[in-house]
Amino acid sequence: MRKVAVLGIGSTPFGVLKDKSLKEIATTACNEALNDAGIRREQIQAFYLGNYMYGFVSKQESIASMVAENLGLKKEIEQASFSGGIAFRHGWLLVASGLCDFVLVAGVEKMSDLPRETITSIIASSMEWEQQGKFYLTFPGYFGIIAHRYMHEFKVDMDAIHNVSIKNRMNGVKNPRARFRKEITLGQIKSSRVIADPLRLYDCCPNADGAAAAVLGPADIAHKYRSDMIEILGCIQSSGHSSLYAIEDPTTISSTMYAAKAAFSMAGLTPRDIDVVELYDCFSINEIITSEDLGFFKKGTGAIALREGRTEMGGDIPINPSGGLLSKGHPPGATGLGQVYEMVKQLRGEHENQVAGARTGLIHHQGASSEVAIVAILRKRY
């Protein structure tokens, strides 16, 4: 397997992008990534596009090829529409295997023009439904149950979990790509409405429109294109249980644990080597259990580490300096590549909310309840 580098990145802001079509925002992010990489579009040998809900709502599938036409990519490339971070993982695989040199991976979602009921129903379709549908469990309910169990098991209160939202909203203030850029207080969170007990409005990531993209290429020739090379040291996709009733321990996401172990092993690193993390904080509770499952803190101590400031800016392992999904918003097809964008900016030392001296970073992306997790470890090579 060859070493793979991220040569270019592009992203629209995440938020409400009413006046642009889905194809337009995807094209914008892709063009930015191509320009940033400084390679010609004729060099692109494959294009993978992540999207989740467009096919459901627009009667239009196969959008990868339409965006490729907008971009003026060559015809004879490999193309596919994937969901979320899977585009990144499989783009990496094409380059790592030696099958392709330059690959464009992107993700896009448009949610602001959809009724809320439609969004809820489409998102819930990613949950196991045969069993869980019986009691109308959707994602907020699922993570609410996990939060209850976590509090019971490890004797923490809900305030300790709300701290995730306070920290991430504070980080998001500096990020021009974040949907929400205002600090929030514990009081505001506690007086916001309950979405699924014990989770309140500010414990849940907001919907968003957005697109993000990256150009991947072989690390051994990356210096021809950029002086600051961001290398992908490890990239693993793993699966877990598809429903709550099959999970032995609801305070652990096994797919995250498996993917992290394998990614660290592939990279030849340990959690101590990581300077900065972008992880999937779809709900506040998920940042806490994920910070444990990734190996940064012992199980049951993530909320304490957060309270001690270890995961905030200036802490020993800053998590979600971008503001995370809780600030940026969550356009499902785009979020995985959005995390890549934020991390590459961090490792280049160019982030609006820069972690000083960050050289090695970890990205964690999750799909559905806990079926799929992707962990990638990136490092700046001097």
Place this chain on the structure above:
Amino acid sequence: MRKVAVLGIGSTPFGVLKDKSLKEIATTACNEALNDAGIRREQIQAFYLGNYMYGFVSKQESIASMVAENLGLKKEIEQASFSGGIAFRHGWLLVASGLCDFVLVAGVEKMSDLPRETITSIIASSMEWEQQGKFYLTFPGYFGIIAHRYMHEFKVDMDAIHNVSIKNRMNGVKNPRARFRKEITLGQIKSSRVIADPLRLYDCCPNADGAAAAVLGPADIAHKYRSDMIEILGCIQSSGHSSLYAIEDPTTISSTMYAAKAAFSMAGLTPRDIDVVELYDCFSINEIITSEDLGFFKKGTGAIALREGRTEMGGDIPINPSGGLLSKGHPPGATGLGQVYEMVKQLRGEHENQVAGARTGLIHHQGASSEVAIVAILRKRY
């Protein structure tokens, strides 16, 4: 890149499988492939499942992980839901790259319980819709236009195109996995109703339920599991135009042409080395133009080669001895793996409609109008 072998195959019959759920038929095909390979399910490191319409109609996405649970696969494997033949291509990539040793790839579709209008609308969602939607073009119309152009360009009549259906239905008689197993006459075809002029009912592949699966592994250790090894010499996915208005020559599917050239080059073979072909005869006309685009016949001579008997059993290059999509039926998510199943049986010398002495075979799979084509070349190693 490592050489990859097909170690095991499984398939349900294609047709109307009313009393079984989608997960059940997928599980059946997968279990058959695992048993056929003679490897233990704990050895499987990744599972890719192809499916097209289940998410639309059932409010249930993420079915790969549910089928994986049914199968009792390990939790910590890579899993994803893909469309059609892309599962095969990406499973191959995982083994070829050295990332995994044993991978299970499968495809499944359930159509018989859906109203025809729902099916038409879901299938049409794979066409480019912004332009083509204006004049309500669906797939039969698209291929009807191609048939008209082919007849005009190369001075053949519709009888020459109907011959595809006659040949494939005759082949399907012997295939227990085919939905339709009765010969049809030119008279029957010509008196069947017009679906989209000039295509009549028997020029169009029927819908079907079905599932098929294969176990892939490294060729260099395949002999430990099976004495008759089927090696994948080339496997390429390529893209083309997304809509009719962008195509320069409607009698050529450029994605097929690109994929075939690259697959032959990867395999180090030419069309003359191929003994048997399974290709994507979604409509009769598509077999003719594809037989040319794959390099077997000069452009414009495919219908003549067919009339001369060159593509029938006993001809120099038999096409679709399984009966093809026209006889087997077309469950979109399952068809690509169904083709793998038929081809592996041919190369093992165990097919119900065996091409004598077949050693090297080509599979062609197509997605949407012509956006995606996958070409794989398989050979039996003694």
